[in-house]
Amino acid sequence: MKIKLEKRPQPSRRWLYLSPILAVIVTMLAGGALFAALGKNPVEAIATIFWEPVFGEFAFYYRPQLLVKGAPLILIAIGLSLGFRAGVWNIGAEGQYIIGALTGAGVALALYPMEAWFIFPLMIVAGAAGGLAWGMIPALLKVRFGTNEILVSLMLVYVAEQLLAAMALGPMRNPEGMGFPGSRNLQEYPSAHNAELIAGSGMHWGVVAALIAVIFAYVLLGRHILGYHIRLTGQAPRAARFAGVSPKALTLFCLGTSGALAGMAGMFEVAGPTGQVSIDFNVGYGFTAIIVAFLGRLHPFGILLAGLLMALTYIGGEIAQSNLGLPAAAIQMFQGMLLFFLLAVDVLTNYRLRLVPRSEAAA
Amino acid sequence: MTLKTLLTGAALAVGLAAAPALAQDDKTRVGFIYVGPIGDGGWTYEHDQGRLAIEEHFGDAVETVYQESVPEGADAERAITQMALNGADLIFTTSFGFMDPTISVARKFPDVKFEHATGYKTAPNVSTYSARFYEGRAIQGHIAGKMTESNVVGYIASYPIPEVIRGINAAFIHARKANPDVQFKIIWAYTWFDPAKEADAANALIEQGADVILQHTDSTAPQAAAEKAGGVVTFGQASDMAEYKPFPRVSSIIDNWKPYYIARTQAVIDGTWESQQIWHGIDEGMVEIGEITDAVPAEVRDEALALKDAIAAGEYHPFTGPLKKQDGSDWLAEGETADDATLLGMNFYVEGLDGEIPQ
Amino acid sequence: MDLSSINPVLLLASLIVASTPILLAAIGELVVERAGVLNLGVEGMMITGAICGFAIAVNTGSPAAGFAAAAVGGAGLSLLFAALTQLALANQVASGLALTLFGLGLSALLGQGYVGIKPPPTPKLDIPLLGDIPFLGPVLFSHDLMVYLALALVAAVWAMLKYTRAGLILRAVGENHDAAHALGYKVVRVRIMAIAFGGACAGLGGAYLSLVRVPQWTEGMTAGAGWIALALVVFASWKAGRVLLGAWLFGGVNVLQLNLQAAGIAIPVEYLSMSPYLITILVLVIMSADKSRAPASLGRVFHASQ
The missing domain is CATH 3.40.50.2300 (Response regulator)
Known part of the structure; x- marks a missing residue:
């Protein structure tokens, strides 16, 4: 006997919801075994990661932090998901995030110390424009020359990282910073600070933007002709062409939108939670967002949940590190496992497992 | 929604105030x-x-x-x-x-x-x-100046910030004092820690004639590169790097935080903790000079230890005039010592160093 | 400012050493991509190879055993990716990223007891006669065995892809998996084998870092070399010979900028460090006019029923 995958005529709705739960359970078992092997109490470790941030003693602090950590992931992942649905692969969101932060912060630093109402909106526009421009490079090259956007967008991440280092050490360095690398802290510049809208709530403009993006993407995909084109191109490229969809316009739209959203995420981050342009400003949100997009099955509300789940493992993992003395490496492995299992169980949504006799399997 | 977030905010405010009491x-x-x-x-x-x-x-x-x-x-x-x-x-x-x-x-x-x-x-x-790591750098500089035969000392620097520039200056001043012909070749690695890049940097310096390597990056890769090349002197950085004793590593600067951490913990226990800004050196034990091995001639070792003692006793400051800046302008007059503010913001080379600090 | 202090012989020799880790990882990834699979987990496999090789070499005292273990370790990790993408049909981009995350964590855990230890030295092969040739001798014939193994591997992959039936099948699978399947080739099996080969090569590249080039174990020591290897494959436009050229270019820019600095020449380091990536993009653009493109099925999920 052999296990065979059989494509379901329609994705199973039941497994769509059941499979993530299954993955989390399997991860808890495998992760528990890992923690036990490291000499820690597995139940306590798992509870610390998943329970503590949401319902624990200090949940009043961690719950808002879930929003802070999840918002950039969600904002970037929403943009990426549009392209992924249409078969446009932007994996350079990390670079677009960096450039957005640089252009956004650049506006603020250029206008410092002027105080005016229009500075923050201008920064949002600049951040989005920076990300858009960086995203348009692979888009235009693809449209004009047919170059592979996966690779060009990835290459541009490294270019952006070098640019970030150059800026933090050079033009954007804080003139009052005793010569250390890093810009002025925008948290201390009221007109540019992306402050919490209500103190202690974690809600800053980036969170608001992420929620708007989720709704916007949902409406776009469900109600708008452009969303229909995106879905059609992803599912049946040839049919899409007959329906009059321009693949070039779609490429430009998808890469541009995801670049702009990633740029905005970078700008909200640099003006808010992080506060300054520094050499190590980017911590991998752009790459993690790719995983979030897939964990959310490219569905806007799925991405919302996936972003929060990812944020949960980060924050819970930090608590486990400092309270239980788990090494950071164990948490990293645990996250890796969760992703593996979540990706693996997705097969159950689209395929049926069937036991078949060996002879038939060979056919 | 608004009510709920308001409540969360209030809960947070209460919670933050109550938190230390909770976990007592x-x-x-x-x-x-x-x-x-x-x-x-x-x-x-x-x-x-x-x-x-x-x-x-x-x-x-x-x-x-x-x-x-x-x-x-x-x-x-x-x-x-x-x-x-x-x-x-x-x-x-x-x-x-x-x-x-x-x-x-x-x-x-x-x-x-x-x-x-x-x-x-x-x-x-x-x-x-x-x-005050620069105190240790001064001693390294002295040993480097005495040990080099090619008169070329290589320096792997991390980022162009005052801390690193201070170290280069301190090492150079004392290398020149020990050996007027010495030259420094400086590579900015733009990393604190990237073993492969540090190894490449060390190799580049060795290939260009350096037979002493000083490093302001944290991995032991330059030590290994020196060992492989043979006949090149190195110094441990941040930790002792004792596995490369007695050669190529002939001494080291060790960051020793233990006494300070114990003292501050004691202060919290006793309730005597107060806010302060401290910058400790060899004297207080925060900067430790790792064993100077037998690869260093006894006479040079004695000089280095004497220098260390003079610094520890406060009799000698590594930045004592007459000193000029790289552009030839006067910095410190005869007998004058550098003040901490200048040292903390140091953004210039002293006279005799080649090249520019990247901006 | 003294350019004459740069010795071209030594510069070229260290360039060859510096490029070996990325060359090994890239030649493996090239085979994977020619089979139509995009594995972004190179960094994770490299670092896993680095620690597996280091640990075994330290415990057995034999660098050769270490390199063998590194290949096994890298291949073992890559099979996780193979299981996800080939059996469970998961998305390759996301799976590769997850693999890197997992590999970085795994290697750090495995390496906890190995910080601050020196590995057994890997001997240099000083080839008697050839090593004495002026100029070419020190540049080409005074390295350790792994350098030659890497070069041999490049030649072997080139010949395999170009002249053998196995290479033909591999390319067929990468270009059009449905057609290959229709012709009776085992698409999934070929791809799993390619992925394992890629993992083994990445593992060797990692071990070259931890056993020869650095040599020590520290967490995160690959410091992005895996990502450079990915760029290299693209730069090489999926051709084995050009991988070698690319590795020397990527390794060379770094070695050269360090040498220029040591010679006292002020250079904008960040801008120079960007250049290999910008050149890669340029190559991609130029290549688009050329016939040699990315394998047509790159990154696409294959299922026999489709």
Whole structure:
């Protein structure tokens, strides 16, 4: 006997919801075994990661932090998901995030110390424009020359990282910073600070933007002709062409939108939670967002949940590190496992497992 | 929605105020925030040795917690807050990039004491501490000047910041004093820690004639490169790098945080902790000179140890005039010593060094 | 400022050493991509190879055993990716990223007891006669065995892809998996084998870092070399010979900038460090006019029923 995958005529709705739960359970078992092997109490470790941030003693602090950590992931992942649905692969969101932060912060630093109402909106526009421009490079090259956007967008991440280092050490360095690398802290510049809208709530403009993006993407995909084109191109490229969809316009739209959203995420981050342009400003949100997009099955509300789940493992993992003395490496492995299992169980949504006799399997 | 968030905000305010009281017990909790993994064998490793020294010194009276590989920025702020919430009485944040997050968290937890390494912002409950590594560099410079036969000393620098420039100047001044013909070749690696790049940098310097390598990056890769090349002298950085004794590593600068960490923990236990800005050197034991091995001639070793003693006793300052800046303008007059403010913001080379500081 | 202090012989020799880790990882990834699979987990496999090789070499005292273990370790990790993408049909981009995350964590855990230890030295092969040739001798014939193994591997992959039936099948699978399947080739099996080969090569590249080039174990020591290897494959436009050229270019820019600095020449380091990536993009653009493109099925999920 052999296990065979059989494509379901329609994705199973039941497994769509059941499979993530299954993955989390399997991860808890495998992760528990890992923690036990490291000499820690597995139940306590798992509870610390998943329970503590949401319902624990200090949940009043961690719950808002879930929003802070999840918002950039969600904002970037929403943009990426549009392209992924249409078969446009932007994996350079990390670079677009960096450039957005640089252009956004650049506006603020250029206008410092002027105080005016229009500075923050201008920064949002600049951040989005920076990300858009960086995203348009692979888009235009693809449209004009047919170059592979996966690779060009990835290459541009490294270019952006070098640019970030150059800026933090050079033009954007804080003139009052005793010569250390890093810009002025925008948290201390009221007109540019992306402050919490209500103190202690974690809600800053980036969170608001992420929620708007989720709704916007949902409406776009469900109600708008452009969303229909995106879905059609992803599912049946040839049919899409007959329906009059321009693949070039779609490429430009998808890469541009995801670049702009990633740029905005970078700008909200640099003006808010992080506060300054520094050499190590980017911590991998752009790459993690790719995983979030897939964990959310490219569905806007799925991405919302996936972003929060990812944020949960980060924050819970930090608590486990400092309270239980788990090494950071164990948490990293645990996250890796969760992703593996979540990706693996997705097969159950689209395929049926069937036991078949060996002879038939060979056919 | 608004009501709910308002309530959350109120709960947070109450919670923050109540938190230290909640987690009170008789043990003193000391937290550490590390920028790298404790297995980096350099900067973070030495801070963690300091943490372990606290555990050993105080036994059951003190409990320590740590979080490693914490990115600077928002994640650092959360990690520090998290420790404060969980009842830490004293938190050491051990990287320059944790400065603003430390200050920001300290504002919310007036009863918790904070110690930030290498920064310049303080608060009533935030101290800063740093080490005068340049004192050790002066001694290295002297040994380097005496040991080099090609008169070319290679220097692997990390980032062009005052800390690193200070080290280059201190080493160069004393290398020149020991050997008027010495030249420094400087490579800016733009990293604190990238073993492969550090190895390449060391090789480039060796190939261009350097037979002494000084490093301001944290891995042992340059030591290994020197060992492979043969006949090249190196010095341990941040930790002793004793596995390369007695040659190529002939001495080292060790970041020894243990005495300071124990003293500050004691101060918290005694209730005598006060905010301060300290910059300790060889005298206080924060900068330690690792064993000078037999590969160094006895006479040079004695000179180096005499220099160390003079610095420790406060009889000699590594930046004592007459000294000129690279452009030939006067900096320090005969017998004048550099003030700390100039040293902390140092952004120029002294006379005799080639090349420019990248901007 | 003294350019004459740069010795071209030594510069070229260290360039060859510096490029070996990325060359090994890239030649493996090239085979994977020619089979139509995009594995972004190179960094994770490299670092896993680095620690597996280091640990075994330290415990057995034999660098050769270390390199063998590194290949096994890298291949073992890559099979996780193979299981996800080939059996469970998961998305390759996301799976590769997850693999890197997992590999970085795994290697750090495995390596906890190995910080601050020196590995047994890997001997240099000083080839008697050839090594004495002026100029070429020190540049080409005074390295350790792994350098030659890497070069041999490049030649072997080139010949395999161009002249053998196995290479033909591999390319067929990468270009059009449905057609290959229709012709009776085992698409999934070919791809799993390619992925394992890629993992083994990445593992060797990692071990070259931890055993020869650095040599020590520290967490995160690959410091992005895996990502450079990915760029290299693209730069090489999926051709084995050009991988070698690319590795020397990427390794060379770094070695050269360090040498220029040591010679006292002020250079904008960040801008120079960007250049290989910008050149890669340029190559991609130029290549688009050329016939040699990315394998047509790159990154696409294959299922026999489709």
